[in-house]
Amino acid sequence: MSLVCCAIFLVLSACAVVFAGQAWARVIVYGGCALTGFAGLLSALSYLAGTTPGGEWIFPLGLPWIGAHFAVDSLSAFFLAIVNGGAVLASLYAIGYGRHESAPWRVLPFYPAFLAGMTLVVLAADAFTFLLSWEFMSLASWALVMAYHRVRDNAQAGYVYIVMASFGTFALLLAFGMLAGPDGSYAFSSMREGIRAPWQDAMILLFVLLGAGSKAGLVPLHVWLPLAHPAAPSHVSALMSGVMTKVAVYAFVRVVFDLLGGTGWEAALVILVLGGASAVLGVLQALMHTDIKKILACSTVENIGIVFIGLGLSLAFQSGHMPAMAALALSAALFHVFNHALFKSLLFFGAGAVVHATGARDLDKMGGLIHRMPVTAVCLLIGCAAISSLPPLNGFASEWVLLQAILQSPALPEWGLKVSIPAVGCLLALSAALAGACFVRLFGVAFLGRPRTPQAAQAHEVDRFSLGAMAFLALACILAGVMPGLILEGIHGTVQDLIAGGPAPQGRWLSLVPVSEDRSTYSGVLVFVFVLVASGVTALLARRVASSALRRGPAWDCGFPGNSPLFQYGAGSFVQPIRRVFGARILHARESVEMPDPGDLRPASFRVDLRDPAWEGIFLPISRGVRGVAERCNIAQFLTIRKYLGLVFVFLVFLLGVLALWT
């Protein structure tokens, strides 16, 4: 079924190549993608519900005598549901949003291909098909990143992305090569049985961390996310941030949990620390940016960090032979994967709407949009509250389960884990608190206050398709938060297949009880009802008791009339205290104020310089090194044919010598 969907995506892609110029092509392509995605979603859900059996299909494609293996199991069904669900809503949103596309032929053909690539990665059941689909997905998304290639900085974003993507695929290639072993068994089913030395396991884990981590945006391989994700059209940004990073998480879970079957506790500790670092560094960078789409891309790094904390915790519990706790941590990670797909798509859709309405991506060019775009404002507010992990929304539910898993860590046997997991918990709490500040800033500066530019004052609400997609996602955020038990029940089968000996399903939809009633309970629906009733009661009492008189007047101007909208707190000033506290040390934030001399008519200027430690510490030295080596080798370009032949000869002798010594 899902393979049929892939085929339809590819056909749509081919059609789009031919008809992209036509006005109706947009509706056909996006409408077709939405319907196809819906069919894929239904088939994934029916597998998760246990009504359709999975299976393995082998097609005579790809490598001769091996063929292309595809399989559906509970893990791929869960991620298929996320990919296809994201595809449905992004396509629905794009039916309206794509109307304003200036060059649809740069987007339409690649969009269905991108969806097909992500679906194929999740379905692939042998290394060759997996890598081919992975590269296909990367290239299709790269083409979408380059859709507006004439915009300044986009070409560089595309360049960094393609380098990182190729590097990631290369690392995965090495990982699968080691998994396949000397007899070259490419199918996942035979890799599971393979017997490897511990150092081989460690190398495989390292390569998968590099390959999947670079796609997911794990620190320090996150530098391309804030460049590439915002460059694409907003519905593609939503897919890249909300769904493609999840495909990378899938690759990690598939290899480490399924094919390797767990790791040692040292590796789990490394993953935990990387997750914690990603969570904090991601949200700090999100706080520093003023570009609304860059903020969202950086916050993806944060959420991927949270997911990896859950995965690392699960591996740690697995190595300590505590399957029930390992299952709890893995459920938290997968639950957060689901939640992040929901609210990050919602936020990118909202950002697209705002960018379209105001014509700017800079927060400091917005303001007061809550009056002009009321529906978008409500949806985005729900998304902001959900990603800030506030109860009773879904972001809180998954972080709560994760914190419960962290609290079980003292039962682990290793001291290294015992002592460091609470510190990772501290990083998690810090990132949640900073995310709250980050999204207050995003919503407050863009939607509240007074408009800062004439365009913002004239902004208009977006079309119904976009609003429908956003409203659906906002509703899903509330439902998943109020009934977290329902989602965890859906994840349960996947978790049980990955971790042998996990707990039986709870069968509770109203409240979450991770371990026992004495330890901790959380009922999203009760909290939701309590808050509703309490606010209703207070509002009703206030109406009965209090005076209902209301007078509109000008805001208090502190005695300085002529209050310009620029006097408001902006994106930069809001974050100044946090920048001084955290940014100075971690991001090397430097503020410089330039005051013109008295009598000089130049405006005073204020500048903030930020440096990404990963970019400065790793990527720039590497790129400098590569450039240096390339310049040294440059002389080899201008030799005579005699010298070239001499080089070939010397190299041949060298290789023969190596061969002679080897044998």
Added chain:
Amino acid sequence: MDVTLGTITLQAIQSAAVLGLAPLLVGFVRKIKAQILRRQGASVFQPWRDLVRLLRKEVVLAENASWLFRAAPYLILALTWVSASLIPVFATNLPFSGAGDLIVIVALLASARFVLTLAGMDIGTSFGGIGSSREAMIGAMAEPAMMMVIFTLALIAGSTQISHMAEIMASSQIGLRVSIGLALVALMMVALAENARIPVDNPSTHLELTMVHEAMVLEYSGRHLAMIELAAALKLLLYVSLISCLFTPWGLADAQTEGWMAFLAGGMFWIVKLLGAGVALAVFETSIAKMRVFRVPDFLGAALMLGLLATLLLFVSRGL
């Protein structure tokens, strides 16, 4: 946990009691502070009188205020009220307590802060912005510190369910531990910051350079301001009750098994603890000066480190 008419009544009594007593606690602290400064001081009932007067006044709303600005006071009060209802103040195992644990209580307060900081930015004046910006910084430091305190206590008690934690802390199996002391100090520092008390913020100031909480709510008036003030008073009561139920859990009755006399005694104990905390807060506030805004991160960073130290010491220390 049984939900009977009796326990529901108890829960209703608690929810009403926290709301009714919160302004009295604020009034009591003010009275004691005035007494220490050799002033007569206003009556303990003055905050309630202020609230009633505010309710009777008309609301003056800025021209560009949105629906969020008008809905925020009710939402903030509701979120604070729900979290205050989850804390066992005089009886444990009340019917609401299963709805959420200590982490949920803290997260509900974070939600209230989220709404309040947004409301501060709605009018678009510098005052609201400066308040929201500083509140966001304080929250970003205070919440992780609070979480570390929760970690410490949860690891000691083996639970985050607050009724259960209080029962374990009350039992003799815990004993005195260094970690509990460190966690208590950290929690008190967080409580001072969260409630905008000296030395982090001054609840009675109107000087723009020192304001945090008052700057955010500057544009509020009438019934909206009444809701905000009531929520602020409720938050103070909530933190005092939280500290007392975790660190001095004496006299708490069990709602499932015990009778009315125990509840009455629990109520008396609670009021005595509130009075004690009120006196302590007043003495502390009169004996210390407010610190600069950019010293607050050091203060809260110390709380965070104390919390982290408390957690780590759990693994190496032994109970006495």
